[in-house]
Amino acid sequence: MKKPNIVILGAGYGGLTTTVKLQKKLGVNDANITLVNKHDYHYEATWLHEVAAGTIAPDRARFAIKDVIDGSKVNFVQDTVTSIDVENKKVVLEDGELDYDYLVVALGFEAATFGIPGLLENAFMIGNINSSRMLREHIDYHFAKYNNEIEKKQERLNIIVGGGGFTGIEYLGELTNRVTKLCEEYDIDRNQVRIINVEGAPSIMPGFDPQLVEYAMNTLEERGVEFKLGSMLKECRPDGITIEKDGEQEDIPSLTTVWAAGVRANSLVEKSLETNRGKVEVTPELRDPANENVFVIGDCALIMDKETGRPYPPTAQIAMQEAEVCAHNLATIVKGGSGELEHFEFNNLGTVASLGHSDAFGVVFGNKKIFGWTASVMKKVIDNRSLLKIGGLGLMLKKGKFNIFG
Numbered sequence: 001m002k003k004p005n006i007v008i009l010g011a012g013y014g015g016l017t018t019t020v021k022l023q024k025k026l027g028v029n030d031a032n033i034t035l036v037n038k039h040d041y042h043y044e045a046t047w048l049h050e051v052a053a054g055t056i057a058p059d060r061a062r063f064a065i066k067d068v069i070d071g072s073k074v075n076f077v078q079d080t081v082t083s084i085d086v087e088n089k090k091v092v093l094e095d096g097e098l099d100y101d102y103l104v105v106a107l108g109f110e111a112a113t114f115g116i117p118g119l120l121e122n123a124f125m126i127g128n129i130n131s132s133r134m135l136r137e138h139i140d141y142h143f144a145k146y147n148n149e150i151e152k153k154q155e156r157l158n159i160i161v162g163g164g165g166f167t168g169i170e171y172l173g174e175l176t177n178r179v180t181k182l183c184e185e186y187d188i189d190r191n192q193v194r195i196i197n198v199e200g201a202p203s204i205m206p207g208f209d210p211q212l213v214e215y216a217m218n219t220l221e222e223r224g225v226e227f228k229l230g231s232m233l234k235e236c237r238p239d240g241i242t243i244e245k246d247g248e249q250e251d252i253p254s255l256t257t258v259w260a261a262g263v264r265a266n267s268l269v270e271k272s273l274e275t276n277r278g279k280v281e282v283t284p285e286l287r288d289p290a291n292e293n294v295f296v297i298g299d300c301a302l303i304m305d306k307e308t309g310r311p312y313p314p315t316a317q318i319a320m321q322e323a324e325v326c327a328h329n330l331a332t333i334v335k336g337g338s339g340e341l342e343h344f345e346f347n348n349l350g351t352v353a354s355l356g357h358s359d360a361f362g363v364v365f366g367n368k369k370i371f372g373w374t375a376s377v378m379k380k381v382i383d384n385r386s387l388l389k390i391g392g393l394g395l396m397l398k399k400g401k402f403n404i405f406g
């Protein structure tokens, strides 16, 4: 009998976890497993704010895919997916095509720019290793340039962060630490540097625990961040932005605008499958309701939280849990027999956000609030756990965060 082709698109948290789980569950004779990813490495998307601020090197946040897959069971294809043809069960790549019997769509997120003029062209995004590295290099360049001009340009030292959600706040935590170092390195008075956060809601991290929001805001203000709350970013130009608050507009000059105000699913999903808010509203088995041989997980999938009536937020935590169910269901289908398909239930393990390498805040174990050093240790434990789950002890020891005292 012909072995079925399982094709997994994307080697992020969802796709790579599905692959490593499947290679344990299936034998070489059960299926042909193919993993497709743009790069030959996986990056820890949850560490990208550190790469983008320059507090860790890009290589710290990535590892080779071949180091965690079993080459005898999984065929890795480094290529870019350009479309998915569900009618003909084909995936079109920049450099070829792949036929599938079962497909896993785990292509992740991209920045949501909401049609705001100039953002795509002029703002920096924390979206992958390359965009994060470019932002870090850009900030370094302007600090280096500042003292090498007769007429000093303040806009070189004004850094705007659009969005005060988790990404914006974690980035600010890293950036404030990094800017202190850059000022020492480039002979710049720290008071010269303006770091401005623009958040459309009346508070940063709208909806999160108010005590923890206050902790994060006070910490960042003490480190020199200016918050513009209730202010919508309306336009981004190469030399500044326009914001609007209570109908009044204000221009802020800056050569660095970072857009961290939300994400959407990879736009390929909307082009190829039926979507709701750009994502596939999956069945409890994590299938596309219109194509039962297509599974969709991670930031490309939409699952409603029955308690709140709103979709679960897109996180690595949920992507990895979905991957386990997806791998189980695929293995069960491929092996035939009487196994039951699992229904996905989210097990919320909490939320912890960093404020640089030695400070953090969050909620764990249901409703326990943590902040400061304890939270920062917890954040590192969470980061290490994800490496352990994907690549085992070896990967965790090689790439993990163990600097809990500094």
Ligand code: FAD
Pocket: 009, 010, 011, 012, 013, 014, 015, 036, 037, 038, 039, 042, 043, 045, 046, 047, 048, 049, 079, 080, 081, 082, 106, 107, 108, 109, 126, 127, 128, 167, 170, 266, 268, 297, 298, 299, 300, 314, 315, 316, 317, 318, 319, 352, 353
């Ligand atoms: P991704 O991890 O985005 O992986 C998608 C993969 O697909 C990537 O390898 C990409 O290169 C590849 N790909 C994309 N397009 C193509 C294509 N056309 N062809 C081939 N390959 C392609 N979540 C948490 O739970 N905890 C956190 O602390 C946390 N911190 C975060 C910090 C930051 C700065 C950011 C930006 C996000 C954070 N998140 C966090 C959210 C989390 O990173 C995402 O929810 C998670 O990465 C989604 O996983 P995924 O597998 O769906 O996609």
Ligand code: NAD
Pocket: 116, 162, 163, 164, 165, 166, 167, 168, 170, 198, 199, 200, 201, 204, 205, 206, 231, 232, 233, 234, 260, 261, 262, 263, 313, 314, 315, 351, 352, 353, 354
């Ligand atoms: P988000 O949607 O959580 O936050 C975006 C913020 O930008 C919101 O506060 C929104 O009010 C604001 N905003 C939107 N448009 C704006 C505008 N025009 N002007 C000013 N402000 C505007 O997005 P995110 O922070 O990118 O996070 C994406 C996902 O990743 C979320 O699900 C988040 O939970 C997850 N994440 C988790 C962690 C963590 O657990 N530590 C860290 C980072 C990201």
